[in-house]
Amino acid sequence: MPGSSALAPLLAACSGDGASDGVAADGTVSITMWHGQADQGKETLDKLVAAFHAKNPKIKVNATSGGVLADSMLQKITTALAAGQYPDIAYIFGPDIASVARSPKVAHLGKYTKQANVKWDDFYPAARDAVTVDGEPRGFPALVDNLCVAYNKRVFKDAGMPAPEPGWTWDDFTATALRLTDPGKGIFGTGWPADGGEDCVWRIYPLIWDLGGDIVSEDGKKVAFDGDSGLKALETINQLAKDKSVYPDTKPGSETMYQIFNNNKMGMIPTGPWQLPNFIENKTEYGVVPLPTFNGDNVTIAGPDTWTVFDNGSARVEAAVKFLTFLTEGAQDVQWAGQAGSLPLRSSTAESAEWQQHVSKTVGLDAFSSALTYARTRPTIPTYPKISQPLGQAIVSMLLDKATPQDALDAAVSSANAALATS
Amino acid sequence: MATSSWRFAVDHHDATRARRRSLAKRWLGETPESWGFVLPAAVIIIGLSIIPMIWSLVLSMQSADLVTPARWIGLQNYRVLSKDPNFRAACIHTLIYAGLFVPLSIGGGLGLAVMLNRKIRFIGLYRTLVFVPFVISAAAQGVLFSFIFDAHFGIANAVLGWFGVPPQGFFADSNQALLLLVVIGLWSGLGFCVVVYLAGLQDIQQELLEAAAIDGARSWGTFRYVVWPTLKPITIFLSVWETLQALQVFDLVFVTTRGGPLESTTVIVFFVWNQAFQLFTAGYAAAGAYVLAFSLLIVSIGMRLIRRHQEVDAR
Numbered sequence: 001m002p003g004s005s006a007l008a009p010l011l012a013a014c015s016g017d018g019a020s021d022g023v024a025a026d027g028t029v030s031i032t033m034w035h036g037q038a039d040q041g042k043e044t045l046d047k048l049v050a051a052f053h054a055k056n057p058k059i060k061v062n063a064t065s066g067g068v069l070a071d072s073m074l075q076k077i078t079t080a081l082a083a084g085q086y087p088d089i090a091y092i093f094g095p096d097i098a099s100v101a102r103s104p105k106v107a108h109l110g111k112y113t114k115q116a117n118v119k120w121d122d123f124y125p126a127a128r129d130a131v132t133v134d135g136e137p138r139g140f141p142a143l144v145d146n147l148c149v150a151y152n153k154r155v156f157k158d159a160g161m162p163a164p165e166p167g168w169t170w171d172d173f174t175a176t177a178l179r180l181t182d183p184g185k186g187i188f189g190t191g192w193p194a195d196g197g198e199d200c201v202w203r204i205y206p207l208i209w210d211l212g213g214d215i216v217s218e219d220g221k222k223v224a225f226d227g228d229s230g231l232k233a234l235e236t237i238n239q240l241a242k243d244k245s246v247y248p249d250t251k252p253g254s255e256t257m258y259q260i261f262n263n264n265k266m267g268m269i270p271t272g273p274w275q276l277p278n279f280i281e282n283k284t285e286y287g288v289v290p291l292p293t294f295n296g297d298n299v300t301i302a303g304p305d306t307w308t309v310f311d312n313g314s315a316r317v318e319a320a321v322k323f324l325t326f327l328t329e330g331a332q333d334v335q336w337a338g339q340a341g342s343l344p345l346r347s348s349t350a351e352s353a354e355w356q357q358h359v360s361k362t363v364g365l366d367a368f369s370s371a372l373t374y375a376r377t378r379p380t381i382p383t384y385p386k387i388s389q390p391l392g393q394a395i396v397s398m399l400l401d402k403a404t405p406q407d408a409l410d411a412a413v414s415s416a417n418a419a420l421a422t423s
Numbered sequence: 424m425a426t427s428s429w430r431f432a433v434d435h436h437d438a439t440r441a442r443r444r445s446l447a448k449r450w451l452g453e454t455p456e457s458w459g460f461v462l463p464a465a466v467i468i469i470g471l472s473i474i475p476m477i478w479s480l481v482l483s484m485q486s487a488d489l490v491t492p493a494r495w496i497g498l499q500n501y502r503v504l505s506k507d508p509n510f511r512a513a514c515i516h517t518l519i520y521a522g523l524f525v526p527l528s529i530g531g532g533l534g535l536a537v538m539l540n541r542k543i544r545f546i547g548l549y550r551t552l553v554f555v556p557f558v559i560s561a562a563a564q565g566v567l568f569s570f571i572f573d574a575h576f577g578i579a580n581a582v583l584g585w586f587g588v589p590p591q592g593f594f595a596d597s598n599q600a601l602l603l604l605v606v607i608g609l610w611s612g613l614g615f616c617v618v619v620y621l622a623g624l625q626d627i628q629q630e631l632l633e634a635a636a637i638d639g640a641r642s643w644g645t646f647r648y649v650v651w652p653t654l655k656p657i658t659i660f661l662s663v664w665e666t667l668q669a670l671q672v673f674d675l676v677f678v679t680t681r682g683g684p685l686e687s688t689t690v691i692v693f694f695v696w697n698q699a700f701q702l703f704t705a706g707y708a709a710a711g712a713y714v715l716a717f718s719l720l721i722v723s724i725g726m727r728l729i730r731r732h733q734e735v736d737a738r
Contacts (some may be wrong), residue, residue, distance in 0.1 A: 074700060078490060078700060079489070081490045082705075091538065102488065102491050102492065103491060104491070186575065188575075194683070194687075195681045195683055196681065196682075196686075226472075250680065250683060251573075252679075256570075382703070385701050385702050386702060389702070396683060400595060400684055402597070
């Protein structure tokens with residue numbers, strides 16, 4: 001790769017370690033971690049890293065955000081890999097790990113995760129699946145969440161509506177959204193991100209799974225939401241748009257729809273546990289119920305993120321595994337999940353007294369916590385973005401009511417299938 | 424005897440020194456220390472501009488995703504690019520943006536500069552106010568205008584409502600989003616044109632204007648025959664500059680629309696970013712970037728030719 005040799009000295013300064021194998025003369029191993037966290041998440045991690053150092057003087061973890069927030073980590077890590085100067089651990093979103101793991105520099109952790117002290121099987125299946133590419137673990141679960149519906153109690157009360165109950169259907173959802181909507185007062189029934197990004201796309205998968213469809217076929221050569229599952233899911237979204245009961249948030253980041261919810265101008269919003277600290281901070285009177293279904297079987301999507309491990313020599317990989325094992329152990333798992341507004345990575349943590357106490361203090365957290373048992377994940381395949389982008393456009397055209405569900409589906413399916421066939 | 428051999432040694436020594444110096448001179452010029460001054464800048468330019476440019480040219484002829492070994496495919500990326508409807512759409516959006524932004528920013532900048540080129544009270548304040556938006560980062564502008572133009576809760580629709588105009592979709596309307604980006608671009612880009620034109624206007628010699636007035640020229644005549652010709656080089660500079668800026672628009676799109684709604688605001692640089700960092704087709708993205716770079720080169724050369732042509736005319 002021309003150019004990389006010239007850039008190497010410039011970039012070496014960024015990775016923050018002298019010896020390339022990371023082992024100093026006295027046997028101390030230094031590893032670098034890019035966590036992409038700010039505020040609360042960063043504070044918590046700094047504390048946990050300090051606790052690790054106190055117990056393991058022979059390993060030094062240089063934990064920084066990596067100079068970016070998690071949203072931009074993919075870009076950062078791609079350029080780092082191209083330049084040949086990469087960290088030992090990076091925070092990579094679940095849908096991106098397969099693309100990153102095509103790099104020969106991403107470590108294979110199969111032999112480590114079999115070790116008894118790692119307790120690999122104690123992680124939730126969704127969390128394990130999210131870090132496994134082609135049957136081989138390439139990192140550790142970093143965070144796990146899922147979608148339920150948060151509803152604004154004030155808006156329901158003012159509309160004289162009863163709160164939604166578990167076991168409701170998508171028809172109930174669209175009817176409720178319509179009844180809550182009041183254009184005169186600027187009140188919307190619900191909201192949906194409409195920038196075509198991943199946050200807009202992943203919310204449709206529970207509907208597709210519920211209707212018997214899937215994201216991609218067994219052999220990975222075709223999408224599996226062509227036909228009724230995709231059509232009915234898109235029709236449901238389009239119904240909300242036709243009723244003018246959904247606020248389509250076209251701004252990247254979908255901050256606005258949550259502000260509207262906090263201002264008591266929105267009745268319901270599918271969201272994850274990460275939003276609860278924000279609701280509490282704004283003193284929003286909210287409740288949480290599981291996602292509606294079409295036929296009674298609970299289904300939701302988990303969007304786990306990963307601590308992807310990179311191979312800078314076996315000494316550093318071993319140190320990284322040791323650190324990540326510590327980071328995801330019960331005592332630390334509880335702190336990280338509790339303070340970063342996510343959920344336990346391990347089922348044993350969910351049963352611990354400490355977590356139970358945290359759940360009892362946080363409204364709605366129990367709904368998310370129990371949804372982990374039936375949450376499914378997106379496939380870890382490198383072609384995923386080529387499915388997500390066309391489907392995102394289809395969803396946006398539904399939210400803005402610019403196409404019929406059938407036309408939107410056909411366009412998304414043919415575009416995604418064409419991309420899958422050539423890959 | 425002893426002295427002569429000593430002298431010979433000295434002469435010989437001088438001769439080699441002279442030869443050595445001439446060799447060094449031939450390589451480093453009369454003032455070798457000047458290289459010390461140039462070196463830091465040269466290293467930075469070569470390291471951060473020239474090498475990446477060559478690297479991306481190589482990349483554009485490969486099937487590469489930056490994380491796995493690349494495959495050489497010659498001009499295949501460019502062939503696919505020429506047939507790609509998404510790239511064509513991105514080019515069209517970029518041209519629409521530039522085609523509106525450049526004339527409007529130059530025309531508006533000149534108009535405002537003429538208005539601000541007079542001695543009235545608080546003129547310094549007005550000039551500052553016009554320039555302030557230019558200093559605000561595109562990211563901050565994007566956030567600001569996203570709120571102003573929110574289709575349901577934005578102040579823009581509230582203001583339109585007072586005048587009885589029905590609420591608009593703005594960024595949620597694929598027919599309006601690109602035009603809105605031009606408006607935001609102008610809001611911040613005008614200030615720069617105004618400042619440059621103001622400098623030009625204040626350079627015009629007072630005697631010329633007085634002479635024109637004595638010859639009976641009205642204000643339009645003065646503008647047409649004295650002011651405008653004097654400002655011509657500035658206008659050419661601004662046309663090149665603003666065109667280059669407009670063709671490379673990215674940050675504004677990234678923070679406000681992400682190319683949406685329904686891909687109505689995908690501009691070339693956004694297309695390149697998406698291909699490289701979202702879809703992992705870096706080679707293809709580099710080809711797209713090179714098509715843009717080549718267009719920018721043509722614009723610059725074209726403008727140079729026009730300027731040279733005019734200098735010849737002026738003589």
